[in-house]
Amino acid sequence: MLVLKDICWRVPEKEILDSVSLTVPDGKCVVVTGPNGGGKTSLAKIIAGIEQPDSGKLLLDGRIINRMSVTERARNGIAYAFQQPVRFKGLTVRDLMELAVGEAMDEDALCDSLSQVGLCAREYIDREVSGSLSGGEIKRIEIATVLARRARLSVFDEPEAGIDLWSFNNLIDVFRKLRSEVDGSILVISHQRRILEIADEIVIISGGRVSAQGSREEMLPRLFDGQTQGRPCPLERGGA
Numbered sequence: 217m218l219v220l221k222d223i224c225w226r227v228p229e230k231e232i233l234d235s236v237s238l239t240v241p242d243g244k245c246v247v248v249t250g251p252n253g254g255g256k257t258s259l260a261k262i263i264a265g266i267e268q269p270d271s272g273k274l275l276l277d278g279r280i281i282n283r284m285s286v287t288e289r290a291r292n293g294i295a296y297a298f299q300q301p302v303r304f305k306g307l308t309v310r311d312l313m314e315l316a317v318g319e320a321m322d323e324d325a326l327c328d329s330l331s332q333v334g335l336c337a338r339e340y341i342d343r344e345v346s347g348s349l350s351g352g353e354i355k356r357i358e359i360a361t362v363l364a365r366r367a368r369l370s371v372f373d374e375p376e377a378g379i380d381l382w383s384f385n386n387l388i389d390v391f392r393k394l395r396s397e398v399d400g401s402i403l404v405i406s407h408q409r410r411i412l413e414i415a416d417e418i419v420i421i422s423g424g425r426v427s428a429q430g431s432r433e434e435m436l437p438r439l440f441d442g443q444t445q446g447r448p449c450p451l452e453r454g455g456a
C-alpha cells in the first residue's frame with residue numbers, strides 16, 4: 217500500500233504540489249486525473265523518487281521512503297512507466313526487459329510480457345530501444361517492463377498516450393487482469409474515460425491540489441456531468 221501525506225513540492229516561484237494526500241491500497245487501482253498542468257506527472261515523479269518533496273511523507277507498506285533513491289525505490293517494489301518513455305541508445309528490448317525484472321528472461325517469458333501489449337517478441341527483442349522503434353512501440357514496451365515486474369506498486373503515466381485504438385482496447389484488459397492477479401497496488405494517471413471506468417478510486421488533481429476524490433461510482437457521474445470544480449473536466453483527450 218502506498219500512502220502520501222501532505223506532499224508539497226515547489227520550484228522557484230511556483231508551488232507545484234500543495235499538501236497532496238492520497239492512498240493506493242493493496243489490490244486496488246487508483247486513477248489520477250485532472251486538467252493539464254495540474255501536477256499529476258510531478259506526483260508520479262515524487263513517488264518514483266525522481267523529484268524530492270519539500271515536505272510531507274511517502275510510505276510504502278508502512279515504511280517511509282522519502283530518502284530512498286530511484287534505484288532503492290525500484291528495488292523496494294516501485295515500477296514506473298513514464299508519460300514520455302526514454303530512448304536508450306545501444307540497449308535492446310531484451311536488455312530493457314531484463315533490466316526491469318532483474319534477471320535473464322527466456323523467449324517464452326519475453327513473449328508473455330510483450331504479447332500483453334500486442335507485440336511479437338521474436339520481432340522485437342533484438343531491436344535497439346532508440347531510433348528505429350516508433351513512439352507507440354516504445355510506449356508499449358515500457359508498459360510491458362512494468363507489467364513484467366509484478367511490482368508492489370505499478371505506476372503508469374498516461375498509458376494511453378500515443379497508443380493506437382487496438383492496443384488501447386487490449387491495455388484495458390491488461391489492467392483489469394493486473395488488478396485481479398497482483399496483490400500490489402496500481403496507480404494510473406489518465407485522461408481516458410475507459411481507464412477511469414476500471415478504477416476503484418478516482419483522484420482529481422488540479423492546481424497542485426487534490427480537488428476531489430472518491431470511489432468510481434461516486435466520481436464518474438460527477439466528472440462526466442461536468443460538476444467537478446463547476447466546469448467540465450478535459451477527460452476525453454487523445455484518439456483512443
Ligand SMILES: Nc1ncnc2c1ncn2[C@@H]1O[C@H](COP(=O)(O)OP(=O)(O)OP(=O)(O)O)[C@@H](O)[C@H]1O
Nearest residue numbers: 227230232250251252253254255256257258259299
Ligand atoms: N521542474 C519544473 N520546473 C518548473 N515547473 C515545472 C517543473 N515540473 C513541472 N512544472 C510545472 O508544474 C505544473 C504541473 O506539471 P505536471 O507535468 O505535473 O502536470 P500534469 O498534471 O501531469 O499535466 P498533463 O496532464 O499536461 O500531463 C505545470 O505547470 C508544469 O509546467
